[in-house]
Amino acid sequence: MTEEIKNDLSEDQRYLLRACLVIQEGKDHAAIQDLTFLASSSPGSLNHARWLTCANRVLRLYMGTKEPSMNLLKIVSFIVKVYAPSWFNIRRNPHCSDGARNFFYIIQKSRSISDSLVLESTRKVLERNCYFAHPENILVAALTDADNAIRKDAAQKVISARQNTLQDTVPRSFSKSVVEINFDATSYYEMINWSKTAVSSPPLLHFMSSEELLQAVESGPINIPVFPCHSQGVERAVKQVTRASSKVCGHAARHGMIASTEESLRKKEKLETKQDFYSDD
16 A cells, blocks of 8 residues: 555554554564554544544554463454455445445455454354345445446346336335355355345436346446445434434435434534533643
8 A cells, every 4th residue: 555545544544554564564574654653653542432443552552562362362363354454445445336345355354364263253243234245235236347247147136126026015125134144155246145035126226227227237337326335424324314214204204304403413512622621620
């Protein structure tokens, strides 16, 4: 990774990157600029809501420990081999069409874990958070794939799902319970067993008819709206929509509640800086 890309990250993010590089290369072979940065920078404030700074502090502890315990070695190995590479991969590919490929990247990285207990725990977490292994997200990724055969197959699956939906009066339900992950898959498109999985059409494709979809995949990867899928803003929006959906019914009512909540929050007085916090000193 070039210095220009490193400088585009926040200080906490640069700390994670440089710490991983130093640990991988060893102190005697690490770049001088990485060692200098780590010597003068903070790993970031410890916060239970920020796993990145927690990882930074674990790496800091490891680098300052002459004889690290076996448990510390396992945690550091997981951070360097799985967590950090996956985090930066998502940072480079943050859009909704990248979600399934990002999830498969994590699965690939998890295969480097040698400890059976850590591997089992990692897979349990992936199974609980397999939203991007859902058929809809895999289909979105597949339709933007460079492989023409994958695009065509994905288009046929979408069209088939649309036909089944027209014959079904039950509203479409997005549930990760339909996902059974194949951890031995060699491609993100093989993460699930398509023959045993209920497939629904991704809402992002509703602007295209089945005929337009078939024509589009013939000419190359289709243009999916560029929506980020791994940002704090998206997480807040999901929380707001979920909360509103539990209280009101219908798109108009839900949108009105969200809009009024946002307007109310804007009018509230905010504590913008540390000087605004009360202190006994």
